[in-house]
Amino acid sequence: MFDIERWQEIFETLRKNRLRTFLTGLSVASGIFILVILLGFSEGIANGVKSQFEQDATNRVSVWTGVTTKGYKGLNPGRYIQLKNSTFDAVENEYDDYFEYRTKDYAIWGGMVTYNNETGNYRVRGTLPDNQFIENADMGSGRFISQSDINESKKVAVIGNKIKTDLFKGKDPINKNIQIYGMNFKVIGVFFDPGGDREEGQVYIPVSTAQKVFNAGENIRNMAFTVKMADNFDEAVAISNAIALGIEKKIKEIHTVAPDDVSAVRVNNTLEEAQKIYSLIATIKAVFWFVGIGTIIAGIVGVGNIMLIIVKERTKEIGIRKALGALPMSIVGMILQEAVFVTMLAGLFGLILGLGLLELVGPQIESDFIKYPQVDFNIAITTVFLLVIAGALAGFIPAYRAAKIKPIVALRDE
Amino acid sequence: MIQIKDLHKSYHMGSNSLHVLKGINFDVKEGELVSIMGSSGSGKSTLLNILGMLDEADEGQYILDNVPIKNLNEKIAAKYRNEFLGFIFQSFNLINYKSALDNVSMPLYYKGIKRKERTERAMHYLEKVGLAEWSHHLPSELSGGQKQRVAIARALASDPKVLLADEPTGALDTKTSYEVMELIQGINDEGKTILVVTHEDDIAHMTKRIVNLKDGLIIDDSTVKQVRASEHV
Numbered sequence: 032m033f034d035i036e037r038w039q040e041i042f043e044t045l046r047k048n049r050l051r052t053f054l055t056g057l058s059v060a061s062g063i064f065i066l067v068i069l070l071g072f073s074e075g076i077a078n079g080v081k082s083q084f085e086q087d088a089t090n091r092v093s094v095w096t097g098v099t100t101k102g103y104k105g106l107n108p109g110r111y112i113q114l115k116n117s118t119f120d121a122v123e124n125e126y127d128d129y130f131e132y133r134t135k136d137y138a139i140w141g142g143m144v145t146y147n148n149e150t151g152n153y154r155v156r157g158t159l160p161d162n163q164f165i166e167n168a169d170m171g172s173g174r175f176i177s178q179s180d181i182n183e184s185k186k187v188a189v190i191g192n193k194i195k196t197d198l199f200k201g202k203d204p205i206n207k208n209i210q211i212y213g214m215n216f217k218v219i220g221v222f223f224d225p226g227g228d229r230e231e232g233q234v235y236i237p238v239s240t241a242q243k244v245f246n247a248g249e250n251i252r253n254m255a256f257t258v259k260m261a262d263n264f265d266e267a268v269a270i271s272n273a274i275a276l277g278i279e280k281k282i283k284e285i286h287t288v289a290p291d292d293v294s295a296v297r298v299n300n301t302l303e304e305a306q307k308i309y310s311l312i313a314t315i316k317a318v319f320w321f322v323g324i325g326t327i328i329a330g331i332v333g334v335g336n337i338m339l340i341i342v343k344e345r346t347k348e349i350g351i352r353k354a355l356g357a358l359p360m361s362i363v364g365m366i367l368q369e370a371v372f373v374t375m376l377a378g379l380f381g382l383i384l385g386l387g388l389l390e391l392v393g394p395q396i397e398s399d400f401i402k403y404p405q406v407d408f409n410i411a412i413t414t415v416f417l418l419v420i421a422g423a424l425a426g427f428i429p430a431y432r433a434a435k436i437k438p439i440v441a442l443r444d445e
Numbered sequence: 446m447i448q449i450k451d452l453h454k455s456y457h458m459g460s461n462s463l464h465v466l467k468g469i470n471f472d473v474k475e476g477e478l479v480s481i482m483g484s485s486g487s488g489k490s491t492l493l494n495i496l497g498m499l500d501e502a503d504e505g506q507y508i509l510d511n512v513p514i515k516n517l518n519e520k521i522a523a524k525y526r527n528e529f530l531g532f533i534f535q536s537f538n539l540i541n542y543k544s545a546l547d548n549v550s551m552p553l554y555y556k557g558i559k560r561k562e563r564t565e566r567a568m569h570y571l572e573k574v575g576l577a578e579w580s581h582h583l584p585s586e587l588s589g590g591q592k593q594r595v596a597i598a599r600a601l602a603s604d605p606k607v608l609l610a611d612e613p614t615g616a617l618d619t620k621t622s623y624e625v626m627e628l629i630q631g632i633n634d635e636g637k638t639i640l641v642v643t644h645e646d647d648i649a650h651m652t653k654r655i656v657n658l659k660d661g662l663i664i665d666d667s668t669v670k671q672v673r674a675s676e677h678v
Contacts, residue, residue, distance in 0.1 A: 355526070
């Protein structure tokens, strides 16, 4: 294997048979290249779809209200159902054991926010401390709203990174005062959100403060919870579905809404959607793997086929070499070493080309549904070795048989 | 150098059995130049193939340079072929993607000789057959006579005990044939034992002894007065 004379002989053979070498290499390199690209993009799609979900916690149950469409117990349709602090408390009491995080919201759209001479319109949301986790907000600096901020209805604000850029022009906003409709709020933190600019263009303030300064009394706009995850995903979906139904029923009871009124109280359970998306991702990945493995099998068959032709074409040469004193095993070894060398080199070339392309093109892709296409290097290198081994095996059998042929048969004039 | 006793060989093709060699006896001494003659189907090529260990006899004894050639496995056969024998074929059997020089150095590669020495020795033999300036040409760039001379250089390269030539002039015109025979005679003059299979009378008479085969048996074995090929060129 490490015999330099043997290598010289092999390089010479490869050099003198450029087309054959090139074609073998091409089929291997393109097989690996296609596989890498396919796997990369399946990963990219999975990443893209996942990131669409990462804006918020996936195990989230949220509640909105609207206008009743049905009369119930003597009440007319067309009534707006106003959620109150008491509604939230009732729901929380009933299902507290199942909840991981809980929040209620009082928000105004397009609130006027000012710092020094800079002004902008942003969504201002009164919320509870847990909202940080429900919204998947990452604290860039400072802290999120705390329970004591709520208890004392402090005038503090957590701003999104976009607002920091817009109003503070990159200066540190912590402990500075911003004005919301002219009222001073102290900035205590800056957050990032995977949801991007839309989510980062928000100001969070304590919900109790929001209710006071916007004259909302006990009113809240909506509430959201995350359900503790069970070990089993299906079980988790079942639990959160049951809880969603339970919450809906509870709120309808409190606000005297017909049980079959679908527009007055709406409870949305993201976990169920998440499950659909995850199974979609799994399907996409499976399809890509299937195509990828198909490509590899085609590559293996291709290499095997080429090996078969090479051996066939070289039968006479093998006969000559044997007549000149070559050992059968040295002939098999020579053909295999040649095949392994070419497939390995071409495989690595295809691998590097594929990885390089993903590395180059990956970051350029501006699509919400394809993000960071990449390939697990171990998987890629394993497939290269698999192809090499399979190619060697596919080549071994015809090479072995050719080496067994009596020189007299191989040399027979046709 | 070569002793053969009661050699038999049959080929089986399906249900048919073809008895090709039906008990061949003959000896070749060192330095002889023997031609084996016979019409097609007489078994002359089969005999040469058995002598060349490219094929195996069913029965009988074959002793080459005091070594009994019997029950050879591939490994030993390859070693013996490399050490004892040099082959010259009718269709030359050069490796077409290798230069003349590389073709000649091939048996030396299988002898395990290093590249530098290989090249030197191959070059020496190419000079001997008068093709030194063609050393880097591919077989496709050489004429038939030149190809055969490369093949002869290759057969000589490993310095074998016996040269076996199977119709060495079969694919050549008369003039080139005589040139090749002149070369073979020259090699024989230096003491090399050579066996030539041929069906051409004039070629046979350029050797020192003619063995005539018919239907798998030797019908005639006689020394002849050698005709020097140089007289015809």
